Amino acid sequence: MPIVRNKKIEVLYSVEAIARRNHELAEEIALGDLSNLLVISILKGSFVFAADLIRALHRAGLAPEVEFISVSSYGAGTEAGKIRLLRDVETDVKGRDILLIDDILESGNTLKFTRDLMLERGARKVAIVALLDKSMKRRAPISADYVGFECPDKFVVGYGMDVGHAFRELPFVGVVTGDA
Ligand code: IMP
Ligand code: MG
Numbered sequence: 001m002p003i004v005r006n007k008k009i010e011v012l013y014s015v016e017a018i019a020r021r022n023h024e025l026a027e028e029i030a031l032g033d034l035s036n037l038l039v040i041s042i043l044k045g046s047f048v049f050a051a052d053l054i055r056a057l058h059r060a061g062l063a064p065e066v067e068f069i070s071v072s073s074y075g076a077g078t079e080a081g082k083i084r085l086l087r088d089v090e091t092d093v094k095g096r097d098i099l100l101i102d103d104i105l106e107s108g109n110t111l112k113f114t115r116d117l118m119l120e121r122g123a124r125k126v127a128i129v130a131l132l133d134k135s136m137k138r139r140a141p142i143s144a145d146y147v148g149f150e151c152p153d154k155f156v157v158g159y160g161m162d163v164g165h166a167f168r169e170l171p172f173v174g175v176v177t178g179d180a
Contacts, residue, residue, distance in 0.1 A: 005167070008176070018148070018172065021148045021149065022148070026062075028146055029057060029062070029129065030062055032145070037097055038093065040089060044160070044168070045160050045161050046102045046160060047160050049131045049148075067090065067091050069088060071114060072086050081139065081140065093121050095124050096124060097123075098118050098123050098127070102128070103160055103161050104156070105132070106138075108142040109140050112142045127146070128142075129148075131149065133151060134153060135150065159171065
């Protein structure tokens with residue numbers, strides 16, 4: 001079991017499993033009818049996944065433009081489901097086919113907020129890819145068009161995802177199981 005920052009990490013999705021799945025996802029996405037594709041990576045959690053997925057999309061024959069958006073849920077104690085826009089895209093999305101990339105689809109609030117924002121701005125089509133889907137935690141009426149892995153109800157770290165700003169650098173997805 002890997003030990004990082006003096007914590008034991010159980011590997012849930014290995015480097016190899018993620019690479020294989022990214023390739024399959026890109027092939028699936030390339031079959032969809034998305035033209036003049038604009039991918040939008042939802043920061044911060046999806047930046048590693050997005051970096052790998054856009055290169056897999058290239059190998060699958062697509063030539064996406066890449067954008068970033070940063071959103072955050074309001075802190076504890078505020079109304080559930082409220083999302084705040086921290087950093088906007090710089091591209092006019094009117095008439096565009098968009099692929100939103102996120103790390104985890106959990107309550108669905110983040111992706112519903114972001115998808116609705118793009119549709120309000122006149123995007124032609126908004127598809128969603130999430131590396132992980134915790135479907136048992138869904139609250140908002142939303143699903144992903146493309147899912148890497150159905151994720152158990154555990155708090156995961158690595159491959160861009162953090163707990164308290166730590167572990168984003170891990171090349172795999174895992175769960176912190178205790179002190180080493
Ligand atoms: P939701 O779908 O709006 O509830 O939010 C999902 C967001 O919460 C994801 O984009 C992640 O950034 C974060 N998140 C949810 N579950 C986890 C986890 O297990 N580890 C790290 N971040 C998580
Ligand atoms: Mg996120």
